[in-house]
Amino acid sequence: MADRPGARLVAEFAAALRRGGLEVPPGTSVLFAQALAAVGLADRDLAYWAGRATLVRRPEDREAYDRVFAEFFECRLPAAPRPRQAQVTLAVDSGEDGGESAGPDPATESEATLALRYSATEVLREQDFSRYGEEEWAEARRLISAMRAKAEQRRSRRLRPHARRGRLDLARTVQMALSSDGEAIRRAFAAPADRPRRLVIIVDISGSMEPYARAFLRFAHAALVARPAGAVEVFVLSTRVSRITRQLSSRDPDEALAAASAAVEDWYGGTRLGEGLASFNDRWGTRGLARGAVVVLLSDGWDRGEPDGLAAEMGRLRRVAHRIVWANPLRASPGYEPIARGMAAALPFVDDFVDGHSLASLEHLVEVVAGAPR
Amino acid sequence: MTETSAGRPASVAEVSEALAAHGYLADEGLATTIFLALALARPLFLEGDAGVGKTEVAKVLSAWTGGELLRLQCYEGINLAQAAYEWDYSRQLLHLRAVEATGESARQAEEEIYTERFLVRRPLLSALEPTEGPVPVLLVDEIDRADDEFEAFLLEILSEYAVTVPELGTIRAAEPPVVVLTSNRTRDVHDALKRRCLYHWVEHPSFEREVEIIRLRAPEASGRLAREIAAAAASLRELGLYKPPGVAETIDWASAVASLGRESLDARTADLTLGAVLKYQEDQARVRAAGLSEMVRAAVQRSG
Numbered sequence: 001m002a003d004r005p006g007a008r009l010v011a012e013f014a015a016a017l018r019r020g021g022l023e024v025p026p027g028t029s030v031l032f033a034q035a036l037a038a039v040g041l042a043d044r045d046l047a048y049w050a051g052r053a054t055l056v057r058r059p060e061d062r063e064a065y066d067r068v069f070a071e072f073f074e075c076r077l078p079a080a081p082r083p084r085q086a087q088v089t090l091a092v093d094s095g096e097d098g099g100e101s102a103g104p105d106p107a108t109e110s111e112a113t114l115a116l117r118y119s120a121t122e123v124l125r126e127q128d129f130s131r132y133g134e135e136e137w138a139e140a141r142r143l144i145s146a147m148r149a150k151a152e153q154r155r156s157r158r159l160r161p162h163a164r165r166g167r168l169d170l171a172r173t174v175q176m177a178l179s180s181d182g183e184a185i186r187r188a189f190a191a192p193a194d195r196p197r198r199l200v201i202i203v204d205i206s207g208s209m210e211p212y213a214r215a216f217l218r219f220a221h222a223a224l225v226a227r228p229a230g231a232v233e234v235f236v237l238s239t240r241v242s243r244i245t246r247q248l249s250s251r252d253p254d255e256a257l258a259a260a261s262a263a264v265e266d267w268y269g270g271t272r273l274g275e276g277l278a279s280f281n282d283r284w285g286t287r288g289l290a291r292g293a294v295v296v297l298l299s300d301g302w303d304r305g306e307p308d309g310l311a312a313e314m315g316r317l318r319r320v321a322h323r324i325v326w327a328n329p330l331r332a333s334p335g336y337e338p339i340a341r342g343m344a345a346a347l348p349f350v351d352d353f354v355d356g357h358s359l360a361s362l363e364h365l366v367e368v369v370a371g372a373p374r
Numbered sequence: 375m376t377e378t379s380a381g382r383p384a385s386v387a388e389v390s391e392a393l394a395a396h397g398y399l400a401d402e403g404l405a406t407t408i409f410l411a412l413a414l415a416r417p418l419f420l421e422g423d424a425g426v427g428k429t430e431v432a433k434v435l436s437a438w439t440g441g442e443l444l445r446l447q448c449y450e451g452i453n454l455a456q457a458a459y460e461w462d463y464s465r466q467l468l469h470l471r472a473v474e475a476t477g478e479s480a481r482q483a484e485e486e487i488y489t490e491r492f493l494v495r496r497p498l499l500s501a502l503e504p505t506e507g508p509v510p511v512l513l514v515d516e517i518d519r520a521d522d523e524f525e526a527f528l529l530e531i532l533s534e535y536a537v538t539v540p541e542l543g544t545i546r547a548a549e550p551p552v553v554v555l556t557s558n559r560t561r562d563v564h565d566a567l568k569r570r571c572l573y574h575w576v577e578h579p580s581f582e583r584e585v586e587i588i589r590l591r592a593p594e595a596s597g598r599l600a601r602e603i604a605a606a607a608a609s610l611r612e613l614g615l616y617k618p619p620g621v622a623e624t625i626d627w628a629s630a631v632a633s634l635g636r637e638s639l640d641a642r643t644a645d646l647t648l649g650a651v652l653k654y655q656e657d658q659a660r661v662r663a664a665g666l667s668e669m670v671r672a673a674v675q676r677s678g
Binding site: 023025027028031034035038039045046049050052053054056057058059062156157158170171173174177178181183184228229230233246278281282284286287288289291312316 | 386402403406407409410413414416419421424449450451453455460461463464466467470474480483484487518519521522558559560561562564565568569572573574575614616656
């Protein structure tokens with residue numbers, strides 16, 4: 001609109017925000033234009049807040065907004081373009097480079113191919129993820145994507161029509177009465193329906209978990225996309241905890257895992273299980289996200305923090321969650337005892353302690369999560 | 375429709391003053407967002423930790439504008455019947471029986487029972503109906519507790535300011551109500567709903583503001599006590615507690631200490647009244663272990 005000198009400014013600011021990593025749908029920039037018209041441009045702070053209220057919808061975006069606003073409205077020289085999240089080599093998906101630093105050796109590759117053709121899926125199912133070659137990964141990816149973990153059922157407060165049981169459903173009774181000249185001959189009922197509990201998956205992505213984390217993340221992705229929004233939440237934990245549900249919810253697993261890896265900075269770093277769980281509890285868990293949920297922890301239990309801290313946080317989680325399942329890739333090793341300090345501290349609060357090293361153990365995990373008797 | 379100054383405030387400053395006059399001290403960000411919500415007739419979406427005063431905003435807006443406060447507390451499984459409208463089925467059945475006795479036809483009876491007389495209005499519908507005087511304030515509290523089916527339905531209502539009752543037709547607000555949605559962010563509310571709204575993340579207040587809030591909301595507490603309580607609360611928030619105290623708790627704490635007849639905070643009183651500000655046993659134990667008397671002394675010193 002020509003009589004609106006602000007229109008150009010708004011469009012340019014929206015474009016700057018998009019470059020800064022914010023999602024700015026056209027509708028919201030129109031809203032911003034209206035807000036700006038309402039507060040005027042004379043006062044910097046009011047313009048700032050007009051944009052905050054209309055263009056920012058998540059607290060995580062505040063920092064990016066502040067930066068772009070400062071650059072844009074205060075005509076500071078824009079800082080050197082910050083590199084977008086460094087392209088973290090995607091170990092999650094790096095079946096292609098086989099874990100070795102050297103390039104793929106054609107000889108071993110064909111060997112692996114041969115081995116796989118020879119081996120039945122049965123062998124693959126029992127094999128430890130850490131011993132996988134490229135071909136095995138390709139096959140395993142497909143198998144894991146077919147696993148749709150779903151938490152056990154619970155009674156919902158929503159009522160569903162039921163033939164004979166439950167409360168009288170007056171709405172339908174009146175409807176039926178109308179078709180019989182106003183006489184309520186047949187009565188309709190409604191009973192509480194069952195709904196699956198929320199499933200919260202927390203994947204340890206510290207250095208020691210590297211061979212397993214990619215399988216677990218794929219497992220989490222398969223569960224996430226198979227269920228309606230909000231039914232499954234996924235977190236990763238190493239030196240701190242990050243929620244990756246949003247990044248992981250793209251249908252295409254490779255795309256989803258790439259988005260997740262770009263959003264998290266500390267892949268395969270150290271472990272602070274206790275502190276990680278503490279911030280999970282503070283920011284999400286005890287606020288309601290883990291309440292009544294089935295919580296699955298995928299970790300080897302190696303923790304460099306204080307075991308007392310981990311025990312306290314497990315206790316807090318235990319008091320809100322319905323059930324805690326811990327899948328440990330080391331558990332299947334011969335002679336394994338849960339003596340890693342973290343594991344020993346956490347174990348008293350765990351309802352189900354299961355394996356987590358192979359396809360078979362993930363299949364078993366699906367059953368455990370669904371509440372099958374173990 | 376009567377014109378009220380609150381319907382379309384002229385400036386952000388006017389909003390701040392009016393809120394303050396009704397017992398709510400908003401910072402500039404919140405005041406601007408509220409101003410915009412009223413000026414652009416958009417819903418206000420407030421997110422933040424529990425106890426930072428999100429729900430209070432709706433209450434104070436109602437007190438200021440004079441619009442009736444219609445509160446919808448969300449919970450898992452909430453549906454149309456509990457949020458918007460429901461037919462009064464028992465009365466409908468009774469009516470059908472009565473009609474039958476007088477020998478009217480069922481067809482006529484059907485027309486009769488689906489009239490406004492048998493409609494039970496819930497907050498969402500009430501908010502859209504014509505009122506005498508100022509438009510109502512609709513508070514949709516803790517939207518993050520409802521499930522996403524309900525969010526979709528709410529989005530529909532908030533974009534059109536209309537509800538369609540199949541048997542009656544569409545009920546549309548002549549003038550949109552003031553709408554406040556709150557969320558504790560236990561989960562992310564759908565982006566489409568947020569895009570409809572003006573969004574504000576409500577922070578814990580600064581020290582000076584918190585002192586003012588305590589003075590305003592717990593007038594029985596002395597000025598000195600208010601400063602000490604605010605300083606102590608600030609230290610508590612730095613201890614990494616499970617539930618750091620919100621403004622609601624500090625107000626309670628100030629009232630609790632004042633009602634014991636204390637003009638100032640001392641270690642013993644703090645210990646006795648700790649339950650007003652910390653609601654987890656672990657948090658209380660942690661603060662006591664970290665040295666409550668030390669903390670109180672430091673807070674009293676800093677506030678001076």
